[in-house]
Amino acid sequence: MCGIAGTIDHRASGSEETLASMLSWLQARGPDGVGSYVDGALAIGMRRLSIIDLEHGWQPLRSLDGAIVAFQNGEIYNYRELRRELEGSGFAFMTQSDTEVLAHGYAAWGIEGLLERLDGMYALAILDRRTDELHLARDPFGEKPLFYAASPGRFAYASQLLAVAALEWVDKAVDDEALNDYLALHYVAGERTLFRGVRRLLPGCRMTLQVANPQPTIKRYYRLPLDARRRVSDDELAKAVEQAVTSRLVADVPVGIFLSGGLDSSVVAAIAARAQPRVMTFSMGFNSAEHDESRHAEFLARSCGTDHHTFHFDIDSFETLLPEVASSLDEPLGDQAALPLLWLCREASKYVKVVLSGEGADEMFAGYGYYRKMLPTAPRGLLTRWRKQPASGSALERLIQNPVPETPSGFPLLTDIAGRERLIRRDISEPSVHEKDFMRWLDTSRDPLQRAMACDLGSWLPDDLLVKFDRMTMAQSIEGRAPFLSRRLVELAMSGYAPHERMTQTDSKLPLRRVARRWVPAEILDRPKQGFVLPMKQWLRTWLERRGGAAAYFEQRPLPGMDTREAVRLIEEDLAQGVHRERLIFALVMLAEWWYAAQDKLKKSPQ
DSSP states (O other): OEEEEEEEESSOSOHHHHHHHHHHTTTTTOTTOEEEEEETTEEEEEEEOOOSSTTTOOSOEEETTTTEEEEEEEEETTHHHHHHHHHHTTOOOSSSOHHHHHHHHHHHHHHHHHHHHOOEEEEEEEEETTTTEEEEEEOTTOOSOOEEEEETTEEEEESSHHHHHTSTTSOOSBOHHHHHHHHHHSSOOTTBOSBTTOEEOOTTEEEEEETTEEEEEEEEOOOOOSSOOOOOOHHHHHHHHHHHHHHTTOOSSOEEEEOOSSHHHHHHHHHHHHHSTTOEEEEEEESSTTTOOHHHHHHHHHHHTOEEEEEEEOHHHHHHHHHHHHHHTSSOOOOTTHHHHHHHHHHHTTTOSEEEOOTTHHHHHTOOGGGGGGSTTSOHHHHHTTSOOSTTOOTTOSSSOSSSSBOTTOOBOSSOHHHHHHHHSOOOOSOOHHHHHHHHHHTTOOOHHHHHHHHIIIIIIIIIIHHHHHHHHHHTTOEEEOGGGOHHHHHHHHHSOOHHHHOOSSOOOHHHHHHHTTTSOHHHHTSOOOOOOOOHHHHHHHHHHTTTOHHHHHHHSOOTTSOHHHHHHHHHHHHHTTOSOHHHHHHHHHHHHHHHHHHHHHHHOOO
């Protein structure tokens, strides 16, 4: 696990100095050391968090007598199988590192052949000195980030947004369309970021550049097929789940599990405990019994024999952590769960260097209650809203610019179109190229429930849940792994079941719940799903009161690119009515804190 960064700059000298400055932003991602490769205008580097082959796994790793130079952020879980195949073809390995597999794998199979074979989470950079090409790629579901910026004669990329934004030639103006996304979703969707000059490489995409003329060409190498249909037996599903979990236990450092007490993390913990007896598990408790699941986690831990640790989160934790979380996120994110997650990561880092979690299972196995409106048994008038209609299209054919404030998955938005226009004083009605492509992909599904799940799998998961998981773990220099995002497992879960086999009006995640009985006690499986929601109303009221009220607070922390006075008016009105829009208020507070921290960091940056 590392952070990577690089530049190609034909308009300025000092590639090594620029690279060193970019890598300084990645200190928490890779506290164990630095590696680099510099050749004229080209500079590639990494900061390392040592997980596999602690002594020899330093990047870059090379192939073909140095003609291929490879860096990565992440882990390749099937690297041992790929290594055996490459050794059979005559490649000699100098280390036990998974990154060396990338170098030899590219030499053997080319970039497309390599990416097709990988099971892992990664953002990778491979330089082919024979063709003077630089290849960048991101894993299929967006576990690892990669940001970039380009202008004539210049290109830069990094694992963190601010490492790119800090470059003097990058446009730092607020991107209105990204802000529109954030005010609807509490995250920025797709390739945009809040800085106009910085973009994300999307999950499942790769980029190629000629070093002599660094204008990127982007291609999609993977997209989950939604029109595939096949029967999946319980035995096949169980085998895929077990393989996904055990493959993600591979490390040369201690590994633990984040255990919430819900189905998904319980499955991961129970399987991991069989493979590694007394594996460590970690859970977060809350003073409010309504929100606390720690007793369920403790029950599962006792049943499986894990070495369990419970920590507690309260209003004082909220006050202390909110600014730190906003700063650590690297990009704005209004997800309340980031606060206790950072606390949990900090405590877990005292014991382990790798943690596994249950991200992805809700999207893959239909775990959200709002999906039920997609079921064939839903009231006829409600269901037809969600079906793709010929000619005129359905009411929900946009990601956020819909007549009702919901995404095509049914995910409720923070604001409607009119509310966003009041806040940013601008009409944003035209879909982006990314949104058009995203909606075309959703429309390849003929199943309204699968379409809804795919919407969350392609947006909510990579742009919120995995951002939160990556940034909070990396802020504490531990590696987070999501076993459910094994490519084979996702494909089985998404293609193997009809709607009534996924969920009913009373039960969700039926296939996973059924096979989980092989590992997880009935007491965990048979209890109702408990969504992760913090007692946020009172916390937000207290936060603003301690800072002199909303007007005084946002005067000190102006909101970027929007009408702060309108935001204050909206917040004060909601506070007076009892706090009904706490998701929006929290998202605005996080945006204000993130922007304040980001601007402070950028001012202090040497670039």
